[in-house]
Amino acid sequence: MLSTGALRAHLLAARLAGVVATSREESLRSYRLFAARDPRVLIGLDPEWAWGQRELLALMADKCGVSADPLCVSGHDVIDPERTLAALEVFAERLGAVAERGGAVLIGTGHPHRLLGFYAGLADALSTAGCEVLRPAQGHCVDITTRFGLRTYRLDYVQGVALVREAGDERAGCATGAHSHSPLPVRLALAAAAEGGGPLPDLVIGDHGWVCGAGQLGFEVIGLADTDDPALFVGEAEGVVSVAVPLDDAVRSDYYRPLTRYVLNRACLSQ
Template identity: 55%
Template sequence: MTRVAAGRDALRAHLLRTRLAGPAVPTPRQNNLRHYRLFAQRDPKALMGLDPERAWDEDAVLALMAERVGVDPDPRYTEGPDTIDPELTLAGLDRLAALLRRTADARGSVLVGTGHPLKLAGFHGALARALEAAGCTVRTPARGLRFREPTPDGDRTRVLDQVGAVTAVRSLDGADARGRIGSGELLHTHSAQPVRLALTALAEAGHTPPDLLLGDHGWLCGAGRLGIPAGGLADCNDVAPFVGEAEGAVAVVVPVDDGSAPASYRPLSDYVLQQADLAPYKA
């Protein structure tokens, strides 16, 4: 067996063991269908900053998510566990690796942010550090800016650092068990406001837009909507990134559970960097 095949087999086993992908991922079917319905209704939070080119009804959303994620395609299946196809996860990671390789070859500039700072910052940060070591410039705009986001309890003020933006992504591996760094709470958000703030700050500083955006949720969709090549992870209930990919706005979306233990994503980032030839192979 070749080294690449062995690494792929080991990662597939890891995905199944940790339920990052497989026949019973943590997000249940009823949650998926609720989010599919909200996207079809063009709920702003479900859109994550995307402006879809076409109308997507619930049947079309389910068909897309079955194709790109591997969820059960039967609309009559409404409750119970749902699926992320590990082969689709692996294929997405391969596409993400190719995107990183192209960026590294061009010595491009990179912007990194996440709406899942406690869970996914380590994954994104590992890729950013490898690109920086390969000669890319990791941009760090707008750190510390505040924005307001509607919540069920009313508008909430958030700080860009606290949703895992830019330079903060480098230090999030050191978060404690409560999900804090220093005095800041690590906040989960689907909003595209953080990437818009970061891109505005770049422009105001005289920089061109980044050549690559690494992220998830609104970071992917907000950047993709503005024509910036964007790649990252999305869960089986996150429709907008996959619609963005299908419509050509988002470059690469990897289907994977996005709420698992941070350490469980380390084999995924190792695999991407191995495939991109940005880090030595680890047995």
Template identity: 50%
Template sequence: MIKAEELHAHLLDSRIAGEVATPREDNLSKYARFARRDPWVLLGLDPEGEWTQDEVLALMARRAGVSPDRNHRQGQDTIDPQLTIDALDAVAVVVARTAERGGSVLMGTGHPGQLIGFHSALGDALEAAGCAVLTPAHGRDFLMHSVHGERSCSLDYVQRVGVVRVYEGAPPSGVSPSAAVPAEGGAATRGELSDPVHTHSPQPVRIALAALAEAGQPRPDLLLGDHGWACGAGRLGVTSIGLADSNDPGVFVAEAEGMVAAAVPLDDGVRPDCYELLSAYVLQQAGMSR
């Protein structure tokens, strides 16, 4: 039995919440860029509200626990561990509801080094409850646009969690979003695929959802993800939950505007094993512990 007090202490000890590593300067910079509608921080959203920088800061103070002081410009910032726990409780409600319906689930992450385990633990439990875990567009090639320019990528799944790999070396020529990786000889002719990379792009989830539509399959009943996966799916009407750091206001704006069912504030850059207690807590609260 994981008690809330135990989880609260773990969040502080691991620095998933409390005094987190994300600096105040980065938080404020991202809030200002969101207010300017910078596409690199919108995470695929087209916000309905105006969302000035002050409004974004006020939202993040309420939902993530950052300092609401406009004059706090530098140094340490915080995430309120109680807000993290409250959000995990909300995730548990959504997960339990999906399990009761036997709904389908799609998972994806832009932080593969840290968050794959959290998502896959929930996905495994949902499958055990009778849900289908989807992996659409597996191996689909696409061009991903980022602040680093255009990158030739492939959509992959690790533990059935969607991730992006980048072609290193000679990129594939004439890649289109609908082109698939050849069954044999692909790496030799296209360059080697990297390990899963960090990205906040909504392109991977859009490609996955498009593949389901192309196959005549319904959209998933639940998206378990973060950043561009959560916002991109939520923007298209898929029930989504999203993990997000204090410098990623898009997920919290999406929640405020009804596009994401639950936004979980946490530092997304700590050791992957630190998130195991969080997923165990969600499954406990959902009545799905094994």
């Protein structure tokens, strides 16, 4: 069993927390765009409150531990590992609660190259506990605007985890997929579940648009977020997101394995 102290040490050693790879410039740019209500950074959230750059910086300092100093404009961002650990506790509580009642879950990621293994471990444990891991709209296509223009992507599921891949990639079931912040895939999945008369998720787990897009529609959502993803933390502050776990979301995929073990143990779902 991985202790809290051991996980804290791992978070720092793997740079999941502490000094992370995300630059201060990237984060501040995201806060400016969010304050301007740029949909690329809102990722499906429609905030109720007015969020200027100053308010966002204060929120991110509180939720993540980044510097609250507006004059700090360069270098690497910092995530307080204590805040990560505290959020993981709530994350595990929500997993345990949905498992206890055998609820339906929808899991999706916009970071398949990095986070697929983390989510797949959750999907397997929840399925074993009696939860239905949903796979609505598999194979359906969605058009997403990217910096390269409008691209068509196909919704696929790998080990119970939703992701998108370019429509021309026919290698169904393979672990590769596209990096995406868009809320359109989760909207497509939820609409298909509703139209098909099948169960709707009691809990949505993921990142980026999977969390914000579903939370905005009223579903309970939990997820992971980096310091340049303010939407999830704004959603948490406004009560749309149950928990946003602050960590670097783009380190090596195997560095997330201890988090999977830790969360499942805290949720009493260890296999």
